[in-house]
Amino acid sequence: MTVQRAQRVGPARDRVLAVALELFARHGVSGTSIQMIADELGVTKAAVYFQFNAKEGLLRALVAPAIEELRLLVEAAEAQPRRSGQVATALSGIVELVIKNSRLNAVVLADPAVSRLAHEDPILRDLTGRLDRLLAGPDPDARATVAAVMVGGGLMAATTDPRLAELDKDELREYLLELARRLLGLRAPRTRA
Numbered sequence: 001m002t003v004q005r006a007q008r009v010g011p012a013r014d015r016v017l018a019v020a021l022e023l024f025a026r027h028g029v030s031g032t033s034i035q036m037i038a039d040e041l042g043v044t045k046a047a048v049y050f051q052f053n054a055k056e057g058l059l060r061a062l063v064a065p066a067i068e069e070l071r072l073l074v075e076a077a078e079a080q081p082r083r084s085g086q087v088a089t090a091l092s093g094i095v096e097l098v099i100k101n102s103r104l105n106a107v108v109l110a111d112p113a114v115s116r117l118a119h120e121d122p123i124l125r126d127l128t129g130r131l132d133r134l135l136a137g138p139d140p141d142a143r144a145t146v147a148a149v150m151v152g153g154g155l156m157a158a159t160t161d162p163r164l165a166e167l168d169k170d171e172l173r174e175y176l177l178e179l180a181r182r183l184l185g186l187r188a189p190r191t192r193a
Contacts, residue, residue, distance in 0.1 A: 013051045028111040090134040095176045102159035151180045
């Protein structure tokens with residue numbers, strides 16, 4: 001039996017997470033050592049290990065808030081009584097989530113080790129499966145499934161592309177929603193006059 005360390009909280013932990021995210025985005029998870037994180041923080045490696053027992057624990061702590069937001073968004077979408085409301089809630093929620101987590105998206109997309117870890121996580125696998133069903137429909141054909149997968153991956157990729165970095169967040173949000181709807185074969189929402 002293994003003994004889990006109590007989860008540390010506070011500003012020191014938050015600083016470690018912020019620096020780790022920056023270094024992971026710059027060098028990849030595999031290319032970033034705990035020593036690099038410690039050096040950037042100006043602390044010892046032991047100080048980083050005091051907060052996180054391994055690089056994987058650090059990575060899990062970085063993605064945990066986004067996974068929780070994804071869970072809440074999927075549950076909110078599933079709670080909608082009509083399919084149109086489910087899709088609208090899922091799409092607007094996922095667009096907000098990818099815009100908010102663009103740095104984390106860059107880490108996930110760039111590092112095969114992170115992608116593998118994400119695919120092995122049963123909670124994340126369940127949530128992404130539920131989101132795909134919300135976007136593709138309850139009994140999707142191959143085209144609908146491909147479209148849902150492209151929307152998910154495309155939204156993440158778009159928020160990490162440096163060519164789009166200068167776009168205003170509202171403008172980016174509008175384009176992402178419009179293009180995701182088109183890809184899924186959905187009509188634009190009615191505007192109220």
